[in-house]
Amino acid sequence: xxxxxxxxxxxxxxxxxxxxxxxxxxxxxxxxxxxxxxxxxxxxxxxxxxxxxxxxxxxxxxxxxxxxxxxxxxxxxxxxxxxxxxxxxxxxxxxxxxxxxxxxxxxxxxxxxxxxxxxxxxxxxxxxxxxxxxxxxxxxxxxxxxxxxxxxxxxxxxxxxxxxxxxxxxxxxxxxxxxxxxxxxxxxxxxxxxxxxxxxxxxxxxxxxxxxxxxxxxxxxxxxxxxxxxxxxxxxxxxxxxxxxxxxxxxxxxxxxxxxxxxxxxxxxxxxxxxxxxxxxxxxxxxxxxxxxxxxxxxxxxxxx
Numbered sequence: 647x648x649x650x651x652x653x654x655x656x657x658x659x660x661x662x663x664x665x666x667x668x669x670x671x672x673x674x675x676x677x678x679x680x681x682x683x684x685x686x687x688x689x690x691x692x693x694x695x696x697x698x699x700x701x702x703x704x705x706x707x708x709x710x711x712x713x714x715x716x717x718x719x720x721x722x723x724x725x726x727x728x729x730x731x732x733x734x735x736x737x738x739x740x741x742x743x744x745x746x747x748x749x750x751x752x753x754x755x756x757x758x759x760x761x762x763x764x765x766x767x768x769x770x771x772x773x774x775x776x777x778x779x780x781x782x783x784x785x786x787x788x789x790x791x792x793x794x795x796x797x798x799x800x801x802x803x804x805x806x807x808x809x810x811x812x813x814x815x816x817x818x819x820x821x822x823x824x825x826x827x828x829x830x831x832x833x834x835x836x837x838x839x840x841x842x843x844x845x846x847x848x849x850x851x852x853x854x855x856x857x858x859x860x861x862x863x864x865x866x867x868x869x870x871x872x873x874x875x876x877x878x879x880x881x882x883x884x885x886x887x888x889x890x891x892x893x894x895x896x897x898x899x900x901x902x903x904x905x906x907x908x909x910x911x912x913x914x915x916x917x918x919x920x921x922x923x924x925x926x927x928x929x930x931x932x933x934x935x936x937x938x939x940x941x942x943x944x945x946x947x948x949x950x951x
Contacts, residue, residue: 676702681727681736681758689727689736699725703740703756719745724776731757731814732788739776739791749773753793755819755946765949766819770942771795772807783811783826790826791819795942797867798904800897804860808867809833810942819946823871830868837865859886859894863901870905871941877907884913892922899928906937 676698681689693699700722725740737757743750753774754767771793783790790813797806811823823830840853841861848854853861859882866879883905886898899917902910917929 674698674702674705677705677763683729683734683736689738690729693725693727696722696725699738699740702738721745723750726776726780728780728789730755730780730789730791730819735759739780741774741776750775753779753791766946767949768793768812768819768943768946771810772805783829788813790822793942797941798860798863798897798900800859801893803893803897804857806860806863806867806901808864808941812946818948821942821944823941827872830872834865834868834872837861837868841865859897867904867941877905877909880905880907880910880913883910887913887917887925892925895920895922895925896928899925899932903928903932911937 676694679689679694683690703722720742721744722740723743725738727736727738729735730737730739735758737755739753739755741750741753750773751771752767753771753776754765757764757766772795774792774794779792780789781792782788790811793810793812795808795810797808799805809829810821811826811829812819813822814820815822840849840851841858843849844853844855844858844861846855862882863879866882869878870876879901883898883901886894887902889895889898895917899914902914902917911933914929914933918926918933920926920929
């Protein structure tokens with residue numbers, strides 16, 4: 647079978663690598679395997695070797711593109727088969743990496759359908775693991791995808807992150823985070839325990855005092871998401887934006903843009919005259935755009951088919 651399709655392999659940072667080509671699934675044995683949940687044994691319980699999965703994924707590209715990807719060191723660093731659509735046909739969830747990079751990036755999905763295969767890719771997420779990203783949060787047999795996204799980075803110090811929740815909604819994998827408010831309440835409770843106990847050395851969660859500003863920014867974002875107050879976190883952002891440290895001001899500026907309230911934008915206006923080029927440019931850019939910040943994209947990108 648030959649079809650046109652695009653596989654999104656987001657390998658590093660915020661950039662996605664798109665491979666569009668003719669599909670010749672006869673190149674891969676996995677394409678002719680039984681992807682049914684009722685198969686015995688099925689692919690979810692008896693996963694094929696990583697090499698077979700890589701061959702299948704690269705079969706979605708022309709031979710020349712596949713060779714270029716392999717030469718660039720692209721590989722599958724985690725994968726899992728799961729019934730994401732809850733229709734009895736399995737999906738392959740995988741992340742990719744580059745051999746000389748420190749972590750894996752870019753979660754993608756290839757769904758088996760009654761007519762063939764469909765591909766979807768996420769953009770903007772930070773490193774994750776395919777196995778742990780798939781969870782049944784409501785314990786109802788319907789699986790969700792948990793993807794961490796970057797909120798803001800405190801240069802040379804820490805990164806404030808956000809976990810978005812996606813699920814199959816009939817047409818695409820859509821952001822359904824607002825249906826899992828209990829998940830965010832639990833994370834907020836965890837942060838409330840972690841932050842006061844931070845010390846110079848990393849704790850069991852890997853956090854130390856250097857992570858405090860980022861963890862507080864994440865907690866504030868969760869509170870805004872849960873409807874506590876749209877201005878939650880603005881005091882921290884203003885304090886940071888008034889720091890003598892230009893990197894702290896840069897971090898505070900991004901937080902102000904994310905918050906986007908009148909008080910946040912008033913402070914951004916002041917920062918348009920900041921002596922540091924990066925800070926004042928960030929502030930100007932933030933003020934020039936309407937407040938449309940979302941914690942993550944509304945849905946995955948679908949591959950061309």
